[in-house]
Structures are given as C-alpha cells and as structure tokens.
Amino acid sequence: MRGRSRSFPCPLYKNVPLSLAFSPRIFSEVANFKPDIIHASSPGIMVFGALMIAKLLSVPIVMSYHTHVPIYIPRYTFSWLVKPMWMIIKFLHRAADLTLVPSTAIARDLQEARVTAANKIRIWNKGVDSESFHPRFRNHEMRLRLSNNEPDKPLIIHVGRIGVEKSLDFLKLIMDRLPEARIAFIGDGPYRPELERIFSGMPAVFTGMLQGEELSQAYASGDIFLMPSESETLGLVVLEAMSSGIPVVAARAGGIPEIIPEDLEGKTGFLFNPRDIEDCLSKIVPLLSSRELREVVGKAAREETEKYGWKAATSKIRNEQYNAAIWFWRKKRAQMLRPVQWLLRPFLRSPEINYG
Structure with a gap:
C-alpha cells in the first residue's frame, strides 16, 4: 500500500520526521484495502490521521499506548503542558474502540486518569525475537569495541534511546564507584552530547545506533545490562537483554517489575x-565479582524470555483483542443507531396480514 503525506521535524528530535499520515491518496489506498480493523500507535501525530480514516470508513480502531508522554513533559518542557496532554490522550482513546497497554502499571495510570472505560483497556504483552537476541551472538571483536580494547575488564552495557528522561546521568554516579568497570551506550538521542560530556575522561564508549547482527552481538557481549529508567512502559530492551543471556539490573519502576516479578528477583534479574x-x-x-553467578542468572533469564515469543503475542492480539475491539465497535454503533431506529419505527412496521 503506497501513499504520501507531508512531514515536519519533531521539535525535540530534529532528525525524526512527523506526519499526520492523512492525504487523499492515503485515504484512497486504505479504502481500497478494505481493512477489518485499524491499529494505531499512541500518542503521536499519525494517530490523528488513523482516527480520521477509521471514522470516515466506519472501521473499528485499536490504539496501543507505548510512550508515557505526561511523565516526559516536565523534563523536556513546561509542566503546565501535562494537563493538556492528558486531555489529548483522553480524546484519542475515548474515540478508540480498544486501548492496548504494555503493562498493568500503565493500565493503572490510564484508569486513574480516566482516559477511557476500564473495560476498554487491555494488556498487550509484546514479544521478543529470541532468535535474533541469543547468547550465541557473544563476540570477542564486539567486546573489544565496547570496552575500548579492554575485554578483560567488567563490561556494563545500556541499550536504548539517549534521552534525559532515561535517568542516564545516574549511571555516572554508579561508574564512579566501579573504577575497574567499563560502560558502553548503544543508541542515540538528543541527550547524547550532554551525556558524553558527563562521562568525559571516563571509560565509556558511545556506539550510536546499532542494528541487525551488530545489535545482537552488543547485547550478548556485555556482562551486565543496566537500566536506570523510571518511565519504561514495558522495557523491550530488558527483554532483549534477558533473551541474550546477560543479567539485568534495572530500576523497580514502570513495566519492568512485570518482566522481573518479585518471586523471580535474584533469579532472572535484579531490581x-x-x-x-x-x-x-x-x-x-x-554479579561483577562472580562469573558463575552471571552465567546462572543469564541462563535463567534466557529461559524466562522464551515465554514472550512473538507467536503467542500475535495470536493473542489477533484472536482476542482485535475481536474485542470489533465487539465494542458494533455495540457503540448499535447504540448510536437506536434513536434513529426508534424514530423510524412507525414507518417500518410490517403490514398486518388478515388470515380471515
């Protein structure tokens, strides 16, 4: 399906284009495709285009909530924008037929904010590609690169977008206490220049964005994956690290405790x-003191992530959650048509049949 829409740069990420994703050609392409349901990612600009198309075509729409923007706003801009942001989120998700969230923590936040009806918020446990993220990708050359040619030193890695909301400055305080350790940041973002300044003179490596096998090697070649962020809706990078067979040490916040629940702390990871x-x-x-402990926890983490396969996640959303969205859509449509049917009822009565 092809179509074009004008874009503009994101104010916070100049290299990220934003688009409403709504144009006559895009609308025509979607209409010709005749979808049974439309799935949009929220919050974002494109979700408005998806919502307009869904309403114009009278098609059910599902919105999955991935980024907890109200938490990020005070760190990037003015706190008074939080309330308007919640209003926008409410507008979008009340117009949707179903809202999918990555964790019960986020579901609870949306329910407390009364974003939409509680029964229209469902958990979507996203999967991890356990073949692409696997311990077999551990690689000596990659470890040399990440440790700045000191592969025998303890190596801590962090993978993800480098943004101020990720609490990455906290890692400087940790590394100050671990003079023998090395740290590698895999990813990019607007906070990278400041973070590089903070880590100036320290044994830190910034690789920028890695993809494909290089990313798989980066995960598997570390000793510990460290995640200080307090705002992760799920923490897909945590799942990818666990799937790669390395121990995770993460902040007890957001959706992370659902990946490493209390009964598995110290077994599949640490919070x-x-x-x-x-x-x-x-x-x-x-963990840094015991290779044996790292191996035991890494192996248990790998086994745990096998529960998060894409096949199971896709089956659930297709067979359960999309069907639920269609049911809610049909119910809403029937409720909207009821007054019209009531008004037309006198004109639609079946003629009486005389059997005499």
Whole structure:
C-alpha cells in the first residue's frame, strides 16, 4: 500500500520526521484495502490521521499506548503542558474502540486518569525475537569495541534511546564507584552530547545506533545490562537483554517489575529502588565479582524470555483483542443507531396480514 503525506521535524528530535499520515491518496489506498480493523500507535501525530480514516470508513480502531508522554513533559518542557496532554490522550482513546497497554502499571495510570472505560483497556504483552537476541551472538571483536580494547575488564552495557528522561546521568554516579568497570551506550538521542560530556575522561564508549547482527552481538557481549529508567512502559530492551543471556539490573519502576516479578528477583534479574546508589551497587557488585553467578542468572533469564515469543503475542492480539475491539465497535454503533431506529419505527412496521 503506497501513499504520501507531508512531514515536519519533531521539535525535540530534529532528525525524526512527523506526519499526520492523512492525504487523499492515503485515504484512497486504505479504502481500497478494505481493512477489518485499524491499529494505531499512541500518542503521536499519525494517530490523528488513523482516527480520521477509521471514522470516515466506519472501521473499528485499536490504539496501543507505548510512550508515557505526561511523565516526559516536565523534563523536556513546561509542566503546565501535562494537563493538556492528558486531555489529548483522553480524546484519542475515548474515540478508540480498544486501548492496548504494555503493562498493568500503565493500565493503572490510564484508569486513574480516566482516559477511557476500564473495560476498554487491555494488556498487550509484546514479544521478543529470541532468535535474533541469543547468547550465541557473544563476540570477542564486539567486546573489544565496547570496552575500548579492554575485554578483560567488567563490561556494563545500556541499550536504548539517549534521552534525559532515561535517568542516564545516574549511571555516572554508579561508574564512579566501579573504577575497574567499563560502560558502553548503544543508541542515540538528543541527550547524547550532554551525556558524553558527563562521562568525559571516563571509560565509556558511545556506539550510536546499532542494528541487525551488530545489535545482537552488543547485547550478548556485555556482562551486565543496566537500566536506570523510571518511565519504561514495558522495557523491550530488558527483554532483549534477558533473551541474550546477560543479567539485568534495572530500576523497580514502570513495566519492568512485570518482566522481573518479585518471586523471580535474584533469579532472572535484579531490581533496585530508583535513584538509590547503594541499592543498585548491592546488585551489581556480586554479579561483577562472580562469573558463575552471571552465567546462572543469564541462563535463567534466557529461559524466562522464551515465554514472550512473538507467536503467542500475535495470536493473542489477533484472536482476542482485535475481536474485542470489533465487539465494542458494533455495540457503540448499535447504540448510536437506536434513536434513529426508534424514530423510524412507525414507518417500518410490517403490514398486518388478515388470515380471515
């Protein structure tokens, strides 16, 4: 399906184009495709275009909520914008037939904010590609690259967008206490120049964006994956690290505790209280001190992520959640047509039949 729409640069990410994704040609292409349902990612600009197309074509629409924007706003711009942002989110998701969220923590936040009806919010446990992210991709050359040619030193890695909301400055405080360790940041973002300045003179490597086998090698070649972010709706990078067979040490926040629940802490990964240096170090130091412990936790993490296969996730959304969205859409349409049917009822009565 082909179609074009004008775009403009994102104010916070100049290299990321934004588009409403709505034009006569796009509308025509979608109409000719005759979809049974439309699935849009929210919040974002394109979701408005998807919503317009769904309403014009009278097609059910599902919105999956991926980025918890109200939390990010105070870190990037003015706090007074949080309330208008919630209003926009409410407008979008009340217009949707079903809202999918990646964790119960986010579902709870949306319910408390009364974004939409509680029964229209469902959990979508996204999958991880366990073949692309696998311990077999551990690679000596990649470890040399990530450790700045010191492969025998303990290596901590972080993968993800480098944004101020990710609490990456916290890692400087951790690395100050681990003089023998090395850290590698895989990813890019607007906070990268500032983070490079913060880590100036320290054993830190910034690779920029990696993709394909290089990314798989980067995950598998570290000793520990460290995630300080407090705003992850799910934490897909945590799943990818676990699938790669390396221990995860992550902040106990957002959707992460659903990946490493309380009964599995210390077995498939470790959680620490956000911004708590001592708590974080108490989880990192034993791992860095014991290769055997890293291997045991990494193996258990790999086994745990096999539950998050794409096949199971896709089957659930196709067979359960899309059907639920269609049911809600049909119910809403029937409710909207009821007044019209009531008004037309006198004119639509069946003629009486005389059997005499």
